[in-house]
Amino acid sequence: MYKVLITDVSTSILQDGLDEMGFEVHNMPEVDQTYVNDHIHEYDGIIVRSKITLFEPTLQRASKLKFIGRPGSGLDLIDIDYCKKNGIIVCRSATSNSNAVAEHALGMMLAWMNHLVRSDNEVKNMKWRREANRGVEIMGKTVGIIGFGNTGSRFAKKLQGLDVNVLAYDKYKKDYAEAMPFVKESNLEEICRLADIISFHLPLNAETKYYLNSDLISTFSTPKLIINTSRGPIVNTQALLKGLDSGQISGACLDVLENENPTEYNEIERDMYIDLFNRPDVILSPHVAGWSDKSKIQMESFLLDEIQQKFLSKLES
Numbered sequence: 001m002y003k004v005l006i007t008d009v010s011t012s013i014l015q016d017g018l019d020e021m022g023f024e025v026h027n028m029p030e031v032d033q034t035y036v037n038d039h040i041h042e043y044d045g046i047i048v049r050s051k052i053t054l055f056e057p058t059l060q061r062a063s064k065l066k067f068i069g070r071p072g073s074g075l076d077l078i079d080i081d082y083c084k085k086n087g088i089i090v091c092r093s094a095t096s097n098s099n100a101v102a103e104h105a106l107g108m109m110l111a112w113m114n115h116l117v118r119s120d121n122e123v124k125n126m127k128w129r130r131e132a133n134r135g136v137e138i139m140g141k142t143v144g145i146i147g148f149g150n151t152g153s154r155f156a157k158k159l160q161g162l163d164v165n166v167l168a169y170d171k172y173k174k175d176y177a178e179a180m181p182f183v184k185e186s187n188l189e190e191i192c193r194l195a196d197i198i199s200f201h202l203p204l205n206a207e208t209k210y211y212l213n214s215d216l217i218s219t220f221s222t223p224k225l226i227i228n229t230s231r232g233p234i235v236n237t238q239a240l241l242k243g244l245d246s247g248q249i250s251g252a253c254l255d256v257l258e259n260e261n262p263t264e265y266n267e268i269e270r271d272m273y274i275d276l277f278n279r280p281d282v283i284l285s286p287h288v289a290g291w292s293d294k295s296k297i298q299m300e301s302f303l304l305d306e307i308q309q310k311f312l313s314k315l316e317s
Contacts (some may be wrong), residue, residue: 002044004024004043005036005043006026008048010029010049010071018307021308021312041062043062046062048068048078050072053077063283069275070089070090072097073098073151083151089304092303093303094150094302096298097291098150098151100290100295101151104289105155105158108285113136113138113225140165142195143167143195144168144169144194145167145168145183146198146199147169147202148169149201150305155199156183160182166180167191169186186270196224197224198227199227200226200229204230212241217240217243225250225251226251226252227252232254237258240252244281251281252282253282254282309311
């Protein structure tokens with residue numbers, strides 16, 4: 001019987017599904033990286049979310065490991081090249097939370113344009129400032145979407161009824177918006193020139209880290225609202241702050257940060273994030289864009305299907 005380790009909190013769907021498939025499941029959401037490093041050689045499969053990294057030093061110890069499962073889309077915490085070279089199957093639920101992410105991005109954008117976070121706080125503190133909280137209508141604005149995969153394309157669909165111009169850029173795709181006549185396949189230069197809002201929907205890798213940096217910001221012809229619901233290091237926070245100071249960036253909606261553990265901030269990070277957190281033109285949420293009630297169930301269900309198709313079906317054949 002194959003042994004599988006679940007390393008994070010999950011619903012009964014995942015446990016029950018793996019049980020039904022015939023796995024011996026060790027459901028241990030309290031484990032840390034040290035435990036995984038010391039015990040990964042005991043397991044044929046491992047399920048991880050965000051607190052455990054599976055890079056080469058750990059995977060070299062995984063002498064029995066046959067598959068890795070991730071309830072979610074991002075694979076930046078897994079050494080994919082090592083897995084390919086060593087026959088370790090990687091399963092994920094890539095499309096399961098794309099709608100949740102798209103809705104969250106849309107909600108942050110509309111909240112920012114209508115000053116909802118600020119005005120809510122002011123009214124609750126007995127301040128009644130109507131003119132200062134006059135909103136900006138999105139109709140007629142241009143939204144640039146960088147990365148047109150599952151979440152980027154779903155975000156575009158959410159924009160369809162808002163009477164906006166949608167520009168999309170994806171370096172690795174062609175004819176990707178054929179089914180969406182309201183979307184124009186564009187390029188990075190045109191988005192930086194024409195967009196009022198830029199939303200990032202990219203995986204994190206060596207090519208995309210600090211995609212939004214000082215060089216890119218310097219090409220902005222008009223101030224941009226920046227939305228990032230993908231991975232924190234897509235945006236260089238120091239460059240973002242400088243862009244806000246210079247007026248090249250009008251504001252930011254960030255569900256993700258470079259460092260998402262405040263207890264581990266060094267002195268430079270602490271000062272940087274205090275600056276970011278105190279900005280009235282920045283809206284933040286704690287990496288929950290894809291974390292809806294529905295998506296949590298879908299992520300585990302989709303992952304079980306992936307394990308069945310990619311791992312068990314191959315054994316049966």
